[in-house]
Amino acid sequence: MKKLLPLIVLVALAACNPRKTYVSPNIFPDQYTSGWEERHGRCYDSIPCAVVSLDLYSEGLTLDTTTRRMQGTGYNLYLSDIFVPGDTLALGEYTSLPLNSQLSTLNYPFTFLPGRDFEGTPHGAYLLKIEDGKLISYQLFDSGSFTVQDTTGGLTRLSFTLVYTNAENRSATYECHFRDSLQLWLKR
Numbered sequence: 380m381k382k383l384l385p386l387i388v389l390v391a392l393a394a395c396n397p398r399k400t401y402v403s404p405n406i407f408p409d410q411y412t413s414g415w416e417e418r419h420g421r422c423y424d425s426i427p428c429a430v431v432s433l434d435l436y437s438e439g440l441t442l443d444t445t446t447r448r449m450q451g452t453g454y455n456l457y458l459s460d461i462f463v464p465g466d467t468l469a470l471g472e473y474t475s476l477p478l479n480s481q482l483s484t485l486n487y488p489f490t491f492l493p494g495r496d497f498e499g500t501p502h503g504a505y506l507l508k509i510e511d512g513k514l515i516s517y518q519l520f521d522s523g524s525f526t527v528q529d530t531t532g533g534l535t536r537l538s539f540t541l542v543y544t545n546a547e548n549r550s551a552t553y554e555c556h557f558r559d560s561l562q563l564w565l566k567r
Contacts, residue, residue, distance in 0.1 A: 407506065407518075408454050411435035411557040414535075415442070416468060417564040428462040428487045433537075434564070435557050440509055448512065455507040456539070456555065458525070462487040468535070468561075474524045475504065494519030494543075504541060506553075518543055520553070535561045 414435035422430050433456070436442060440453030449455060463469060475493040492503040496519060501507070504520040523541035530536075537557040545551040 407553055407555065408437040409555050410437070411454075411456060411555065411559075412438045413441065413559060414557055414561050415564045416535075416561040418467060420466070426462065426487055428464065429466050431461045431463055431468055432457065432459040433461065433468075433561075449507075449509050450512050452510045455509060456505075457501075457507065458491050458504045459502065460492040462490050464488040468527050468530070470527050470530065472524055472526045475520070475522045478521065491525075493522055521550070523553075533560050534558060 414433060417432040417434060419430040419432065421428070434442070435456040436449075437453040437455075440449055440451045440455060442448075443450055461468070461473060469489075471489055473489045473491055476490050478493050478495075494501060494503040494505045496502075501517045501519055504523065506518045506520070508515045508517065520541040520543050523539065525537055525539040525541075528536040528538060535557065539553070539555050539557075541553045541555075542550055543553060
């Protein structure tokens, strides 16, 4: 029985994590209809920049702000660790940092972390597929860029070009945009 216990635990843990599947890019939405800018402030001692995250939702998917759970069916584009020159997103182009970069030697403003998988949990830049409020699959983005084009009149206009590895182990590009007001979420 002692020899089977690690195998049972491994199978149980694998069953709890969503399967990482590759979805055809023609299924990805090209537009996001609601979103949040999460302001984290300066959270890294060695990095002299404030950090924000973008949390965007396609049509049919919403965020319950009380429980911080997604409701409905759709896609959630999430980019964490966006390094900004001030306290918030500024106009300009943001590019992803290299996956295996030496973080102490980089120039941070106008950059963000690429997607990474930590034991079945996505971090950095990724896209979640949600059905009836449940995570179905996710896609990591290896690199890319996005542009903050406009922030006047209470609207924010963002354009994304993100690169990922598809099911054939080839690089593919995902382009999408957001044009609406970003809600503010202050991390505490």
